Amino acid sequence: MAIKQPVSENALRTKEDLMAAFRQLTAPLTQLYSTGGARLEIRGAGAGHTQEIADMEGFSRISWGLVPYLAGGGEETELKEIYLRGLINGTDPGHEEYWGEVGDYDQRLVEMAAMGLALCLAPETVWYPLDAGQRRNLYNWLNQINVHPCHDCNWLFFQIMVNLGFRQIGEPYDAPQMERNLQRIDEFYLGNGWYSDGIGGHSDYYGPFAIHFYSLVYVKLMENEDPQRCSIYKERALLFAEDFAGWFDADGSALPYGRSLSYRFAQSAFWSAFAYAGLSSEALTPGVVKGMILRNLRWWFSQPIFDSAGVLTVGYAYPNLVMAENYNAPGSPYWAFKTFLVLALETNSGFWMSAEEDMPQLPALSVQAEPHLVVCRDLDSGHVAAFNSGHLGTNAHTHTPAKYEKFVYSTRFGFSVPRAEWGLEQASADSMLALSERDQLFRVRRVNEETWISGNVLYAKWRPWGDVEVQTWIVAGLPWHVRIHKIKTGRPLTAAEGGYSLAAKQEQQIEKAGNPGLSVQNTFGESGVCSLRGYTKAQLVYSNVNTNVLYPRTSLPSLLAELEPGSHLLISAVCGAPAGSRSAPPLEEALVSLGITRTAQGVTISREGLTDITVEM
Incomplete structure (x- = not known):
């Protein structure tokens, strides 16, 4: 009780x-x-x-x-x-x-x-x-x-x-x-x-x-x-x-x-x-x-x-020392x-004599350049997701990568911190690209060499190892957004792209797509990931208990790829639709609304009034 x-x-x-x-x-x-x-x-x-x-x-x-x-x-x-x-x-x-x-x-x-x-x-x-x-x-x-x-x-x-x-x-x-x-x-x-x-x-x-x-x-x-x-x-x-x-x-x-x-x-x-x-x-x-x-x-x-x-x-939302x-x-x-x-x-x-009023009318997308964020709001449910280009500096506080370097933070899905150092379940790497030397010890973004924001596109260049360069583009939106990673690596790597964490329930529906992709749905909403290029496997990761700030138990749709030394392009679409929001539109419809056009070698991002961005091998 x-x-x-x-x-x-x-x-x-x-x-x-x-x-x-x-x-x-x-x-x-x-x-x-x-x-x-x-x-x-x-x-x-x-x-x-x-x-x-x-x-x-x-x-x-x-x-x-x-x-x-x-x-x-x-x-x-x-x-x-x-x-x-x-x-x-x-x-x-x-x-x-x-x-x-x-x-x-x-x-x-x-x-x-x-x-x-x-x-x-x-x-x-x-x-x-x-x-x-x-x-x-x-x-x-x-x-x-x-x-x-x-x-x-x-x-x-x-x-x-x-x-x-x-x-x-x-x-x-x-x-x-x-x-x-x-x-x-x-x-x-x-x-x-x-x-x-x-x-x-x-x-x-x-x-x-x-x-x-x-x-x-x-x-x-x-x-x-x-x-x-x-x-x-x-x-x-x-x-x-x-x-x-x-x-x-x-x-x-x-x-x-x-x-x-x-x-x-x-x-x-x-x-x-x-x-x-x-x-x-x-x-x-x-x-x-x-x-x-x-x-x-x-x-x-x-x-x-x-x-x-x-x-x-x-x-945070429950007692949690992790x-x-x-x-x-x-x-x-x-x-x-x-x-x-x-x-x-x-x-x-x-103040005290005034009647309480609802929130002011807020835009569906707000570029907040100073804190390196693009804040998106679902106007139906009120869900807020803050997309993050990342920072040029870091600090020695606890879980700094998880608290400051995720690709997106959410009022309904929260975010997770790692529980320990071994495997994806302990890494709890939601809303991140986690990389390992195929030894189950995953590294994520901690600090960036370069960042910028242009409209709803956020860019960062970061190095998890000295001989591994990752360029990341995030195309912000709700309920779908797109992540693009151009990776140059001097070592073999395992890559794991984490979607939003969804509060885990015994009754939940898991759907797999063939490209590959995966979504999980329950009374808390829907979380899904879909490969557009480069990933070879979809997996539902059951993160270690008490790693998410909102929910003690979560499941995490993820995409996996094995990378040999050389250059690689990984592209994914990520969906997060909490309870109370409209059903997520089909992927192809979402890509059109985000201005994403797939090409033989990558993607082009088109925005009204802004220069197109093309990312290819």
């Missing part, structure tokens, strides 16, 4: 509903605090930092929700008393639960940002009740952030948030540090509202739930003092919102893409900050933004993301509480 958290029955229509949701989500936590209140002792798997720091992290992350809850007039709760006690004891060098002296690039620097927000929004709770010694301890502990470097990415905003807090309570703050960081973050800006997470970094959820989020808090607090910068931040957020809306499915879910997916409903934190800063547009009215937030929360609260006590787990980050501690998922920022708005604000 599924465990239901009371919040799953919450209608989530009004501010009081959202206040109640915060109380429902935190009710199971009050018994998990340490005696001194400074540690939230959720037990489970470990993280890259110590247990003591993980417990401090859990304490801090609750404040992303508690602070706006209190600032917005939330009723007194036991949690408020625990939080204040913990804040006092955690920053007292003489107390056994003291959070300690921090180091450079310390995880505790991350967690200070929420306390900076607390000083900004709720000083009457976290500052004014303290005596002189307690204030000195809190200030001194937080001020460590000004003498220890943060990573050169979204982390720079943590120092800004703490100093904003100091400024709000009239304590000395490091204005030069703030200015240096604000100027450096400007260098991450790519245009059209998009940031990368550091120079050469990815453009993922750290744009909306970190950089834009903090920028809009800055706007709210500093508009009179720093009007020019705040005007720029608002303009960028409005531009970004137009693209980011396209990441959300009509059912309320958002695109699973990138790292830190365990932060779950932090996906809609940007929309909360957007409303908090008073932003709106003709398309993104307060009612539309309200709908973006509440639909996303309703979707999340209907998923099995809680343990039997009602505590959030590490994972896809987790090295820095994910048991309390880490409460970063999701950033979405509660809208609770700080007055009940009679335009």
Whole structure:
């Protein structure tokens, strides 16, 4: 029997509903605090930092929700008393639960940002009740952030948030540090509202739930003092919102893409900050933004993301350590509480007084060049698929190829990460071309030498080995898209082209085509692959359990080819039609709609108003 958290029955229509949701989500936590209140002792798997720091992290992350809850007039709760006690004891060098002296690039620097927000929004709770010694301890502990470097990415905003807090309570703050960081973050800006997470970094959820989020808090607090910068931040957020809306499915879910997916409903934190800063547009009215937030929360609260006590787990659409980050501690998922920022708005604000509205009208195809994506939307089902040209840089985070280098990411099919290193079942290489030296050890794309996007065509050149060059063209579309790989190899290889993963059910229909191809259908929808050139076998791969971020068990239609040293051209058509969408059209009809013409040596891609692209041997 599924465990239901009371919040799953919450209608989530009004501010009081959202206040109640915060109380429902935190009710199971009050018994998990340490005696001194400074540690939230959720037990489970470990993280890259110590247990003591993980417990401090859990304490801090609750404040992303508690602070706006209190600032917005939330009723007194036991949690408020625990939080204040913990804040006092955690920053007292003489107390056994003291959070300690921090180091450079310390995880505790991350967690200070929420306390900076607390000083900004709720000083009457976290500052004014303290005596002189307690204030000195809190200030001194937080001020460590000004003498220890943060990573050169979204982390720079943590120092800004703490100093904003100091400024709000009239304590000395490091204005030069703030200015240096604000100027450096400007260098991450790519245009059209998009940031990368550091120079050469990815453009993922750290744009909306970190950089834009903090920028809009800055706007709210500093508009009179720093009007020019705040005007720029608002303009960028409005531009970004137009693209980011396209990441959300009509059912309320958002695109699973990138790292830190365990932060779950932090996906809609940007929309909360957007409303908090008073932003709106003709398309993104307060009612539309309200709908973006509440639909996303309703979707999340209907998923099995809680343990039997009602505590959030590490994972995505279900508890899952396979896809987790090295820095994910048991309390880490409460970063999701950033979405509660809208609770700080007055009940009679335009946001809360507006009726919830449906999503704005969004195009069937949107080129988002800065994050290297072409976002396609099925206008019948609301399914979103983001096709990805790939990146010129990479990083050392967990499962980076799976989280950033798939050919396509989907709100209905999700994506998978590898479970281990042996064979296709462990590789779980959906929406990827996996290559092995015929030894069952498969390599996939991790980084690219060249990428570009032209209309609905995405191109990348990448090298899984020094003597293997792969040129990939993706012709984006729904429900069908086409993949073309021109491969020059100096070694014998096995190639495996993975389609979309489909949630596995005992009752499913498998159809094989003779060219070769294969499709699988069940109540979740249809996933299929069909060879247009070069593949010799179709296979249904049953991926290892718990590798897909949406479903514990999946099946993966795949095409296989054996490649000898030399040049090869592999072309496939891939279909993904989730439940609720129209039946996929026949392949030949789909190829015509995608502008694909097969030639004796390859294919030509024709698009209206754009130069034809011909790929041949």
